[in-house]
Amino acid sequence: MSKKLVVIGLGYVGLPLVQAAVRAGFDVTGLDVSTRVVDGLASGRSHVDDLSDSEIAELLSAGFTATTDTSVLATADVAVICVPTPLAEDGGPDLSAVMSATDMVAAHLHTGMLVVLESTTYPGTTDEEVRPVLEAGGLTAGKDFHLAFSPERIDPHRCSSGVLWRFC
Numbered sequence: 001m002s003k004k005l006v007v008i009g010l011g012y013v014g015l016p017l018v019q020a021a022v023r024a025g026f027d028v029t030g031l032d033v034s035t036r037v038v039d040g041l042a043s044g045r046s047h048v049d050d051l052s053d054s055e056i057a058e059l060l061s062a063g064f065t066a067t068t069d070t071s072v073l074a075t076a077d078v079a080v081i082c083v084p085t086p087l088a089e090d091g092g093p094d095l096s097a098v099m100s101a102t103d104m105v106a107a108h109l110h111t112g113m114l115v116v117l118e119s120t121t122y123p124g125t126t127d128e129e130v131r132p133v134l135e136a137g138g139l140t141a142g143k144d145f146h147l148a149f150s151p152e153r154i155d156p157h158r159c160s161s162g163v164l165w166r167f168c
């Protein structure tokens, strides 16, 4: 049976990742807070330059669905966080969307799940900010669930090695 992957944040990073994962054989759901984004994708419209409407149609016919319903995380084998990290006033990344997405995952975290942070941020964010929120429910990273940071890569479907998808 295909592994179920939820991509959180369906923008310039998340959507190409969805495409790569669908092509790699994952059962992929996209989760976004924007009903405009979700409704647009459900009706076959791309809102990013790197994917055409016909490529969205291909994803939909392969079983991809987009939703604002966070309960899809309850049955996910893998969740990848691809939400924005705009610059904050102090020059560092504004982590509010990352922490909001982390809260969503924490509410549905279960044994064996792999959680990947892909948003651009400073070294240490995964361990110092994301991990404590996920572990607050009693599960331990590295023992009960898996936690990783994947440096953001635009256009992952052009990656010839496919390294990202072999470990799952």
Ligand SMILES: NC(=O)c1ccc[n+]([C@@H]2O[C@H](COP(=O)([O-])OP(=O)(O)OC[C@H]3O[C@@H](n4cnc5c(N)ncnc54)[C@H](O)[C@@H]3O)[C@@H](O)[C@H]2O)c1
Pocket (backbone or CB within 6 Å): 008, 009, 010, 011, 012, 013, 014, 031, 032, 033, 034, 037, 082, 083, 084, 085, 086, 097, 098, 100, 101, 118, 119, 120, 121, 152, 154
């Ligand atoms: N786009 C690029 O060229 C690029 C390049 C390098 C790094 N990055 C990094 O990649 C990350 C994602 O950027 P992007 O360009 O894909 O952003 P984007 O703005 O294109 O898309 C982000 C999506 O996340 C959704 N979102 C926001 N908050 C959310 C939440 N809490 N839960 C679920 N969905 C949420 C938004 O509605 C939007 O659809 C950022 O950290 C960015 O800095 C992007």
